[in-house]
Amino acid sequence: MGRGTMNFDSLEAQRIYSDRSVDENWRVWCRQYLAPANKDVVDIGCGGGIYSRGFIFLGARTVTGVDSSAQYLEEARLASPSETKLSFALGSATASGLPDACANIVFQRAVIHHLTERDRWAGAAELWRLLRPNGVCAVQDRTLEDVESADPVFWIRATLFEEFSQLLEFERARRPTAHGYAGALKERDLLTFAYLRTPKRASAILRSASLRQR
Ligand SMILES: C[S@@+](CC[C@H](N)C(=O)[O-])C[C@H]1O[C@@H](n2cnc3c(N)ncnc32)[C@H](O)[C@@H]1O
Numbered sequence: 406m407g408r409g410t411m412n413f414d415s416l417e418a419q420r421i422y423s424d425r426s427v428d429e430n431w432r433v434w435c436r437q438y439l440a441p442a443n444k445d446v447v448d449i450g451c452g453g454g455i456y457s458r459g460f461i462f463l464g465a466r467t468v469t470g471v472d473s474s475a476q477y478l479e480e481a482r483l484a485s486p487s488e489t490k491l492s493f494a495l496g497s498a499t500a501s502g503l504p505d506a507c508a509n510i511v512f513q514r515a516v517i518h519h520l521t522e523r524d525r526w527a528g529a530a531e532l533w534r535l536l537r538p539n540g541v542c543a544v545q546d547r548t549l550e551d552v553e554s555a556d557p558v559f560w561i562r563a564t565l566f567e568e569f570s571q572l573l574e575f576e577r578a579r580r581p582t583a584h585g586y587a588g589a590l591k592e593r594d595l596l597t598f599a600y601l602r603t604p605k606r607a608s609a610i611l612r613s614a615s616l617r618q619r
Contacts, residue, residue: 426455431459438541439512452481457493506538508540511541512545516546
């Protein structure tokens with residue numbers, strides 16, 4: 406467990422990341438930037454497999470979801486259709502246990518803020534190791550800039566930070582800046598290809614993304 410903040414194998418964490426489908430906006434984004442049809446996809450930190458199933462929906466050839474939580478993997482299996490194209494495996498963001506160059510797309514959503522800084526760097530090397538030549542890596546997460554952005558119409562966090570400043574300290578301790586994380590990716594030859602932000606629907610759409618072709 407990274408950062409000591411959340412136990413993903415606890416009762417309280419049950420089914421948070423399995424009981425919904427991906428947003429249509431994510432599908433549009435995914436088709437446009439990742440074009441997953443007929444590709445082999447690895448989803449690192451897949452949780453209950455919401456996005457793994459999203460890739461299957463979009464026509465991926467195979468999807469392998471990897472997570473360090475046995476509980477989430479069990480939920481992922483229960484929530485997924487039993488099809489051979491989709492599989493789940495126990496592994497970590499720094500050592501997935503998958504073979505070198507096994508994926509055209511390596512995807513990682515809402516994971517990096519759970520990793521220590523050291524593991525974030527090791528994780529970037531693992532993303533690179535899994536990619537095939539001409540593969541694409543996509544990391545999606547809210548950066549520190551995202552959580553600090555004050556847009557009270559769409560984003561209640563800024564208001565909460567005003568009331569409870571310790572929440573902001575908590576976020577500062579666990580979220581990398583876009584620039585800082587791009588540095589970790591660049592070190593591993595995963596240069597930032599796109600930094601995407603959207604002001605709307607922060608809970609449904611990711612606020613930033615890094616893409617890079619190997
Ligand atoms: C916020 S959830 C995101 C789940 C999924 N990616 C999604 O977006 O629905 C974070 C996930 O990362 C997993 N995780 C945290 N640290 C990890 C690590 N070091 N290695 C692999 N998975 C990890 C957790 O078990 C959890 O399933």
